[in-house]
Amino acid sequence: MIRVLLADDENLIRSALxxxxxxxxxxxxxAEAATADEALAMARSFRPDVAVLDLQLPDRDGIALAADLHEQVPGCRTMIVTSHGRPGYLKRALAGGVGGFLPKTVSASVLAQVVRTVHAGGRYVDPELAADAISAGDSPLTARESDVLELAAEGAPVEEIARRAALTPGTVRNYLSSAASKLGAANRHEAVHVARRHGWI
Amino acid sequence: MIRVLLADDENLIRSALxxxxxxxxxxxxxAEAATADEALAMARSFRPDVAVLDLQLPDRDGIALAADLHEQVPGCRTMIVTSHGRPGYLKRALAGGVGGFLPKTVSASVLAQVVRTVHAGGRYVDPELAADAISAGDSPLTARESDVLELAAEGAPVEEIARRAALTPGTVRNYLSSAASKLGAANRHEAVHVARRHGWI
DNA sequence: CCGGGGTGGTGACATTCGTCATCGACCGGC
DNA sequence: GCCGGTCGATGACGAATGTCACCACCCCGG
Structure with a gap:
């Protein structure tokens, strides 16, 4: 019998799954959990074989949670189910030792099959997401460029970004400019959209 | 026996529901459908009593679909289930004759109860969403301001917005400026975020 | 019929933003 | 030890943007 832990903030989805x-x-x-912290606590006491995680949890994302689980609950394999299959997430997930990565568009039988595969130590990635990830490639942004672009995501003016990043406004504009040109965007706001679409921020 | 139609683009959620x-x-x-068009066709042939719709479908949103259903399939009541409970959506949905509006965080028993309530001709709105909607109030934006702000959502420069809205760049800037000040935003990009959060665009 | 509000536009102005050249510091690999 | 890349910064320039004042048109309600 494969013992499964479910983590999803949406009650309906969770009980439906x-x-x-x-x-x-x-x-x-x-066990079921609505937050990452709850999932961690649950996993420690119930010792599930497989944890099925939503990518987006209220407190932190499923990838970070998976990393915590691997560390604190050895023997618990992880897989991620998500509505938004951005390529960057897939890469980060696999790098973090996640065993399965599926969009919520798959059928129930596939889900069950992947639970079994992951439990047996195998890996499974949705073919379509995999294709996206391969064609999308790695993020061309440097670490700082990503940071700054993320701070720009809410539409804040350069000055505020500078304060929050502890940088000079001029430097911020340089980073944003180079990020935008790398992403083929006309301005930083379009750059934010492109980066979001690829899961790079 | 209450006959239900499910419309959700995510296979997993649909079969789980x-x-x-x-x-x-x-x-x-x-019946089950993954798109609005499919749902419409299904509803015409199966004549369900209640249609449970996701807010976001690939071809159009659940509110528009509900309107089509009311028109083309009289006797079919509608309810909407969503992950993103923006206040503006709730208002639009109720104005469009939708009988129920729930976040996916509710429990299964609530869902079933609401299906019954809606089938009986009643209405049900999640209390928390209702509170949000009341406190958020109506959109302060005029029709044109909303249009222009929506076009600005992808980060396009003013000139492109002007072309797509068939307006002068100057006029676009006027609308964006007044929209931003109404929303308490420092620039149009922040304004887009604020409007999005409230479900006004 | 008059006023107010929404729409669409113009022009001017100051500010912000995008872009580029250039600099120094640091770190890694060859 | 030198080279290349990233980080951080500065200054300058032109373009895009935000803001304001003001105009005209239309429509609707009082």
């Missing part, structure tokens, strides 16, 4: 997985032979949902 | 609702007495899922 539970209902789905319970219909499968050899799979048992032993 | 089906599994959930099927556990309830007196509720039967008679």
């Amino acid at each position: 539970r209902a789905l997985l319970s219909l499968e032979d050899g799979i048992e949902v032993v | 089906r599994a959930l609702l099927s556990l309830e007495d007196g509720i039967e899922v008679v």
Whole structure:
């Protein structure tokens, strides 16, 4: 019997997934959590075999949670289910030792199959997401460029970004400018959109 | 027996909801659709009592779909389930005759109860969303301001917005300026964020 | 019929932003 | 030890943007 932990902030989805997985032979949902912290606590006490995580949790993202789980609950394999299959996330997830990465558009039988695959130590990535990730490639941005672009995401003026990044306004504009040109955007706001679409910020 | 149509682009969620609702007495899922067009066609042939719609469908949003359903499939009541409970959407939905509006964070039992309430001709709105909507109030933007702000959402320069809106760049700047000041934003990009958060665009 | 509000426009002005050249410091690899 | 890349900064220039004042038109309600 594969013991599964579910982590998703949406109650409805969570209980729905539970209902789905319970219909499968050899799979048992032993715990549910709505936040990453809750999931971590649950995992420590219930010791599940596989953790099925949503990518976006209220307190932090599923990738960070997976890393914590691997560290604190050895023997618990992880897989991520998400609505927004940005290529960058997939790379980060795989680099973090996540065993499966699926969009929520897959069918229930695929989900159950992937739970089994991951439990057996295998890996599974949705073919379409994989294709996106390969064609999208790595982020061309440097670490600082990503930081600054992220701070620009809310539409704040350069001066505020500078304060929040502890940089000179001039430097901020340089980074934004180079980021925008790397992303083929006309300005930083379009650059934010491009980077978001690729999962680079 | 309440006959239900499910419309959600995410296969997993859809079949999970089906599994959930099927556990309830007196509720039967008679059709599933992944797009608005598909849902419309399904509804015409299956004549469901209640349509449970996702807010975001690939071809158009759940509110527009609900309007089409009311027109083309009389006797079919509608309710919307969503991950993103922006206040503006709720208002638009209720104005469009939608009977129920829920976030996906509700429990399965609430969902089933709301299906029954809506089927009986009643209305149900998640209390928290209702509170948000009331406190958020109406959009302070005029029709044109909203249009222009929406075109600005992708970070396009003023000139492109002007072309796409068939306006002079100067006029566009006037609208954006007044929209930003109404929203308490320092620039149009921040204004876009504020408007998005409230569901006004 | 008059006023107010929304729409669409013009012109001017100051500010912000994008771009570029250039500089120094630091770190890694060859 | 030198070279290249990233980080951080400065200054300068032109273009884009935000802001304001003001105009005209239309429509609707009082």
